[in-house]
Amino acid sequence: MPRNPFYDPTQPHHRPDGFRNPGSDEVVKSLAQVLRWRLDARRDGLPRPPSDPIPTARPDLTRLQAYAAAHAADPADHGPSITWVGHATVLAQLGGLSVLTDPIFSERASPLPGFGPKRHQAPGLAPHELPHVDLVLISHNHYDHLDDASVRALASQAGGAPLFVVPLGLKAWLAARGITRVAELDWWQSVDVGGGTEVVLLPAQHWSARGLNDRMLTLWGGYAVLAGDCHLFYPGDTGYSRDFARVREHFAPRQQQAAGGGFDMALIPIGAYAPRWFMSAQHVDVDEALKICADVGAKRMVGVHWGTFALSDEALDEPPRVLRALREERGLSEDQCWLMAIGETRLLPSRRAEPR
Template sequence: MSGAPRGADGRFRNTEAFEPRGLADVLRWQWQARREQQAAAQPTPTQPADLDFLARNRGGAIGPAVTWLGHASVLAQFGGVNLLTDPHCSHRASPFSFTGPQRAQPAAIAPQDMPPIDLVLVSHNHYDHLDVATVQALARQPGGPPLFVVPLGLKTWFARRGIAEVLELDWWQTALARGVELTLTPVRHWSSRTLGDRMASLWGGFAVLAPDMHLYFGGDTGYSPSNFIDTRAHFAGRQSAAHGGGFDLALLPIGAYEPRWFMAPQHVNPEESVRIHQELGAKRSLGIHWGTFKLTNEPLDEPPRKLAEMLRTAGLTAQDFCVTAIGETLRLAPRTPLPPP
């Protein structure tokens, strides 16, 4: 499979026609949001992270486990590594300290309290997925920095901040890093941190394969009729029943989806997340990207309720696709290939 397409201007493109919203649409959305703003009926569930377990379970020594830190940040322990997705522990998802979306609650673990991080996966450069203070804190961790694995075009952002331990990947490009296999996979989204860099760097999801777990991280995505079916097909030879089946866990976004006329091209809703779960052939999924930052019109506590409705409609249960409290650790059974005949 080929890498990400680019336009004549050198900017990255999605696999289907996609145009990021312009200023007129943004203003219309903001006007609508002020009229339709809804507060959450209940706070996002949180619980103290089990730091003792996380320290003892370095790299999945006790067994594969994932801990939701808030929004799209997840600490995954398997394959001999501590892996962190989309690092964000700061108070705001914004280029400014005084304005922009605020966290509804602190991150479950501050960077200085995390167990040693070996790998950091960055899906794209939006402010709610890539936070400079968190990245810099991780780069200063005792024992040396983690390896940051990023889509094409983001390495220079890290270099400007004095961080050299960075690996760039194109769509479908695979690398062996810290003993696990990483592949950047296509998702439907876009990138930008300034007025002039829209689509200048790539975006994507990640497939992470290790003997004890196959993990999929969806990052941030709108629904695509091909990307997730293609991802399943790409790994089919590695995920037959004899090899242990499909992804043991998929980390899928379920929030930041209203209004649909504005958000549908870039953010899935729970119905689409369930469809992605099915198209990936994941054994189990965990809902992320909700309950942390008020980015869109739906209440912060709505995505899990909508997810439960969509699961019932699809004939699935929370055992197939769950949510957890921020700080909660989900432990999984190690991947087990079928014994030889």
């Protein structure tokens, strides 16, 4: 019997012993490469401390917590918004739902207390300050994206657990923690989450592991959230690949101009990219993040996955500086390419289909 219980030989990303990236076999690094990276970083004193404070903002708790009731009373006057909680955790409120991406509220992204990457900046919202969360999207099982304490806290929220949407293999991990409201998807599969909103798991170029013996045993991916008032794209952690052009092609019939156009917002990682010889296959840099935004046909993007955990060799405040420079160099407006403060909420224009 294959070690991968989901194995489907017709799927190029499936293997009998796990999953793979069809476009690259260089994502997972050897122990020798990991040691070379860490020794080089230690020798060169990397990452250097940030030279500028990571921007923060006081969250608009009143608006966030009142969203569901306000949207139900008057959807036209209470459109979509996003709030950057920190790292890859974003609270998106759209289609009457509160959606949380890759929640981590813990002090460290690590399996061991007192060890591993420590938060440089507190979350923009504490778990008790969140509105009732309807939907949690988990992109993969790395500790900075799938945090045990955070998912347990969300599962025990007042009013009942959210629906957790996860890639193949993670339903069992959640079930072991008593979390059973789970939709488990393969790439391109979808789930109707109510209120006319659909969630689709999308391919990404990354990898998975939480220990020494489970590498590539669970799937990874990104998400499209398709609500009536907003189409949201989140790739999770990823290297740059042809997958993103395929995403645009896949959704083109539903994103014609008369139907409201392309994705209204893309939450794209811009940090954890250095050194490129080690990171390029698994984490995009800022230039590639802009390419992803263009490839999927998003109207605007916000840079996430920076400023919280020092996971690579660039300083925590380097990605936004690079993004500002590229934005200016390429004539992109601030409305097309957002940089947000941790805790900040920004409103999005509601998606409008042209009248027939």
